[in-house]
Amino acid sequence: xxxxxxxxxxxxxxxxxxxxxxxxxxxxxxxxxxxxxxxxxxxxxxxxxxxxxxxxxxxxxxxxxxxxxxxxxxxxxxxxxxxxxxxxxxxxxxxxxxxxxxxxxxxxxxxxxxxxxxxxxxxxxxxxxxxxxxxxxxxxxxxxxxxxxxxxxxxxxxxxxxxxxxxxxxxxxxxxxxxxxxxxxxxxxxxxxxxxxxxxxxxxxxxxxxxxxxxxxxxxxxxxxxxxxxxxxx
Amino acid sequence: xxxxxxxxxxxxxxxxxxxxxxxxxxxxxxxxxxxxxxxxxxxxxxxxxxxxxxxxxxxxxxxxxxxxxxxxxxxxxxxxxxxxxxxxxxxxxxxxxxxxxxxxxxxxxxxxxxxxxxxxxxxxxxxxxxxxxxxxxxxxxxxxxxxxxxxxxxxxxxxxxxxxxxxxxxxxxxxxxxxxxxxxxxxxxxxxxxxxxxxxxxxxxxxxxxxxxxxxxxxxxxxxxxxxxxxxxxxxxxxxxxxxxxxxxxxxxxxxxxxxxxxxxxxxxxxxxxxxxxxxxxxxxxxx
Amino acid sequence: xxxxxxxxxxxxxxxxxxxxxxxxxxxxxxxxxxxxxxxxxxxxxxxxxxxxxxxxxxxxxxxxxxxxxxxxxxxxxxxxxxxxxxxxxxxxxxxxxxxxxxxxxxxxxxxxxxxxxxxxxxxxxxxxxxxxxxxxxxxxxxxxxxxxxxxxxxxxxxxxxxxxxxxxxxxxxxxxxxxxxxxxxxxxxxxxxxxxxxxxxxxxxxxxxxxxxxxxxxxxxxxxxxxxxxxxxxxxxxxxxxxxxxxxxxxxxxxxxxxxxxxxxxxxxxxxxxxxxxxxxxxxxxxxxxxxxxxxxxxxxxxxxxxxxxxxxxxxxxx
Numbered sequence: 001x002x003x004x005x006x007x008x009x010x011x012x013x014x015x016x017x018x019x020x021x022x023x024x025x026x027x028x029x030x031x032x033x034x035x036x037x038x039x040x041x042x043x044x045x046x047x048x049x050x051x052x053x054x055x056x057x058x059x060x061x062x063x064x065x066x067x068x069x070x071x072x073x074x075x076x077x078x079x080x081x082x083x084x085x086x087x088x089x090x091x092x093x094x095x096x097x098x099x100x101x102x103x104x105x106x107x108x109x110x111x112x113x114x115x116x117x118x119x120x121x122x123x124x125x126x127x128x129x130x131x132x133x134x135x136x137x138x139x140x141x142x143x144x145x146x147x148x149x150x151x152x153x154x155x156x157x158x159x160x161x162x163x164x165x166x167x168x169x170x171x172x173x174x175x176x177x178x179x180x181x182x183x184x185x186x187x188x189x190x191x192x193x194x195x196x197x198x199x200x201x202x203x204x205x206x207x208x209x210x211x212x213x214x215x216x217x218x219x220x221x222x223x224x225x226x227x228x229x230x231x232x233x234x
Numbered sequence: 235x236x237x238x239x240x241x242x243x244x245x246x247x248x249x250x251x252x253x254x255x256x257x258x259x260x261x262x263x264x265x266x267x268x269x270x271x272x273x274x275x276x277x278x279x280x281x282x283x284x285x286x287x288x289x290x291x292x293x294x295x296x297x298x299x300x301x302x303x304x305x306x307x308x309x310x311x312x313x314x315x316x317x318x319x320x321x322x323x324x325x326x327x328x329x330x331x332x333x334x335x336x337x338x339x340x341x342x343x344x345x346x347x348x349x350x351x352x353x354x355x356x357x358x359x360x361x362x363x364x365x366x367x368x369x370x371x372x373x374x375x376x377x378x379x380x381x382x383x384x385x386x387x388x389x390x391x392x393x394x395x396x397x398x399x400x401x402x403x404x405x406x407x408x409x410x411x412x413x414x415x416x417x418x419x420x421x422x423x424x425x426x427x428x429x430x431x432x433x434x435x436x437x438x439x440x441x442x443x444x445x446x447x448x449x450x451x452x453x454x455x456x457x458x459x460x461x462x463x464x465x466x467x468x469x470x471x472x473x474x475x476x477x478x479x480x481x482x483x484x485x486x487x488x489x490x491x492x493x494x495x496x497x498x499x500x501x502x503x504x505x506x507x508x509x510x511x512x513x514x515x516x517x518x519x520x521x522x
Numbered sequence: 523x524x525x526x527x528x529x530x531x532x533x534x535x536x537x538x539x540x541x542x543x544x545x546x547x548x549x550x551x552x553x554x555x556x557x558x559x560x561x562x563x564x565x566x567x568x569x570x571x572x573x574x575x576x577x578x579x580x581x582x583x584x585x586x587x588x589x590x591x592x593x594x595x596x597x598x599x600x601x602x603x604x605x606x607x608x609x610x611x612x613x614x615x616x617x618x619x620x621x622x623x624x625x626x627x628x629x630x631x632x633x634x635x636x637x638x639x640x641x642x643x644x645x646x647x648x649x650x651x652x653x654x655x656x657x658x659x660x661x662x663x664x665x666x667x668x669x670x671x672x673x674x675x676x677x678x679x680x681x682x683x684x685x686x687x688x689x690x691x692x693x694x695x696x697x698x699x700x701x702x703x704x705x706x707x708x709x710x711x712x713x714x715x716x717x718x719x720x721x722x723x724x725x726x727x728x729x730x731x732x733x734x735x736x737x738x739x740x741x742x743x744x745x746x747x748x749x750x751x752x753x754x755x756x757x758x759x760x761x762x763x764x765x766x767x768x769x770x771x772x773x774x775x776x777x778x779x780x781x782x783x784x785x786x787x788x789x790x791x792x793x794x795x796x797x798x799x800x801x802x803x804x805x806x807x808x809x810x811x812x813x814x815x816x817x818x819x820x821x822x823x824x825x826x827x828x829x830x831x832x833x834x835x836x837x838x839x840x841x
Contacts, residue, residue, distance in 0.1 A: 070413070071414060072414075073416075075414065076416055080414070081414050089412075090408075091406075092407065096403075099397070100397075100417075103400075104415065148415075262634065262635075267634065268634025270634075270638075320815055320816055325574060326816070327815075328580055329772055330812050330816055332768060333810070333813075333815060334812055336765060340804045344801050344805070457642055460635070464631075464639075494653065495653065497645075498649040501649070502646070505627050505646070508627055508630050
């Protein structure tokens with residue numbers, strides 16, 4: 001188990017977003033987290049990444065309890081989050097965004113050259129500031145920036161948000177390549193079909209609780225619909 | 235011709251203002267923090283140089299080597315141990331730095347009395363280059379302007395081309411996202427404040443060499459530094475240099491019109507820039 | 523507030539005011555002069571609290587209006603021949619008027635830069651006063667119109683004005699915050715963009731508070747200088763006024779009405795105790811501000827109120 005999340009309660013101020021959530025992910029696995037808006041998917045990733053401290057429960061990364069280790073140190077350990085909305089640095093160029101991603105100094109297969117190979121569209125715009133990039137370009141930069149830290153665990157939050165289908169298609173092709181390099185990937189995705197097609201296993205969250213989990217291939221439409229919406233249709 | 239001289243002297247004074255403004259601008263850019271004690275801390279550095287001169291016979295030029303690192307270290311500690319805890323509020327940093335300013339001013343008063351002091355820059359303080367019969371350029375003011383160029387240029391280069399510079403700019407853009415690439419904000423803020431106080435130390439010592447000062451000389455320097463930043467434009471270090479020069483020239487011309495009107499003229503130019511061109515001469519963002 | 527409690531509250535207030543007013547007859551002269559100062563500080567603190575705690579405008583330049591009020595008293599009294607006690611009221615109004623062009627400039631800035639901007643404006647006022655022979659220049663001037671009044675009459679007038687300004691500032695602040703404007707201010711404090719998007723007149727609200735604060739500070743400045751019989755530019759426009767206001771509000775508690783009252787009491791007592799210690803009293807004040815800024819956000823009153831659930835002036839605000 002690369003990552004173990006055990007009975008975690010996470011709060012935004014006084015508002016509880018996760019209730020006793022437990023997730024396990026094996027090394028090299030690809031995990032999808034699906035659920036409606038507000039179900040707690042982004043909260044789960046933020047908790048794993050260290051942006052949120054859970055009030056109850058435990059997280060273990062490769063056996064190491066994550067405890068109160070702050071977000072910036074988790075990057076050093078090998079956990080990288082590509083946040084919802086991309087959040088690349090607008091005043092830095094594409095190239096600088098990538099370089100700042102390498103600051104944490106983890107070595108591995110991901111270098112700037114390799115990122116430009118993975119996302120050829122970035123090569124000609126390497127000198128452009130983040131503020132003028134399109135949504136798809138920003139997403140590529142965001143993923144590239146996270147990869148530059150050579151993470152063992154890559155967390156992707158709502159990759160496809162606000163992007164055209166053709167762009168999403170291209171991005172997911174790259175995800176396959178990243179997975180093939182051996183990176184463990186957790187992806188939060190609104191598009192259930194694509195999520196289950198890409199992932200090995202999946203968790204569904206409903207109002208802050210795990211409502212379904214298992215191998216992606218074996219989940220039926222009914223199961224997913226029930227877990228997603230809360231079994232309204234019986 | 236006297237007018238040309240007024241402009242020239244004003245431009246030279248502007249170098250000093252730019253030195254004061256550099257640190258203020260950097261810290262605001264990185265952490266949106268306005269250090270109301272910035273001017274007073276520069277004066278503190280000048281007094282440290284006075285101590286070194288009195289007790290060790292150190293010339294101000296040499297004391298730069300001691301005082302600048304000392305102030306930089308103090309800046310890191312100040313940020314890390316105190317100011318980092320105020321950053322989540324809009325008011326707290328202002329109160330904290332205001333409180334600090336009052337403490338520094340009055341502690342200096344207590345320690346050094348209200349008598350004016352100065353730093354002896356050596357023979358260079360009185361030498362000048364004679365350009366024409368009415369215009370001569372003092373070596374010390376010239377060196378101050380050069381120091382401003384070097385310092386601001388160095389900061390700019392550092393910000394653009396170094397790993398630390400990228401990290402500072404990234405944190406300034408989005409400090410949450412910066413954490414996600416492994417940047418430790420608190421440490422980085424400490425480094426920014428260290429650089430800021432280091433530059434303030436340079437400014438304070440150059441001030442001390444040019445003119446006399448007393449424990450309450452800080453606030454007026456803060457105002458001039460701030461005006462230089464706004465006139466030049468937020469987000470641009472070269473703008474800060476230009477802003478300092480413009481302010482210096484405005485004051486020089488104002489003094490030429492009527493002795494004593496200089497500072498007021500500077501304030502009026504600042505207000506005019508704010509009304510007519512709020513982003514400043516080279517600014518990148520509105521002062522919001 | 524519920525019916526019975528409301529009546530009790532107003533009664534208590536009436537009693538307090540009656541006691542204060544009657545003080546003219548049972549307090550000593552020195553004590554009454556002290557109270558003049560006290561109520562001026564209180565009014566200034568309430569104004570600063572409105573600005574910073576409710577409108578989000580952190581100003582270190584209110585001394586512009588305090589000094590302007592003092593000078594306006596001189597101008598109306600001496601130059602225009604207005605009866606001094608009426609001149610006080612006009613001074614407040616004049617300060618309110620001059621605050622409008624000041625706002626045009628200051629409101630171009632935000633946050634810390636707004637703060638310094640207000641300071642620059644105050645410095646401009648200062649320099650203008652120093653350079654204008656008409657108002658006495660650098661040495662300042664005596665306020666002859668006030669000096670020519672009968673001494674008892676003058677001191678009574680100053681005392682009653684001070685009580686009025688002090689109590690008035692508290693009531694006005696309280697009334698303001700319970701009004702629709704107060705609600706608008708709370709929404710702006712919470713989230714300016716959201717407030718704007720639901721139609722809250724953000725700029726309008728801020729300008730109203732700004733002008734009101736200038737009025738209050740102008741009045742306080744005039745009342746303060748009335749018994750002193752003189753205005754002097756360095757004293758009228760010193761940034762120490764801001765320092766005092768900030769200390770009072772920070773120590774007492776930002777964002778409540780009780781806070782500045784408690785803060786003024788604490789500050790005034792401290793000032794009396796430490797005045798003989800020279801600069802140490804300022805160092806201590808600076809230290810307190812620093813400590814309070816770092817460790818608490820709600821000041822002494824805030825800490826006490828939290829603990830014992832006290833509310834003298836129920837305006838529910840959290841900074």
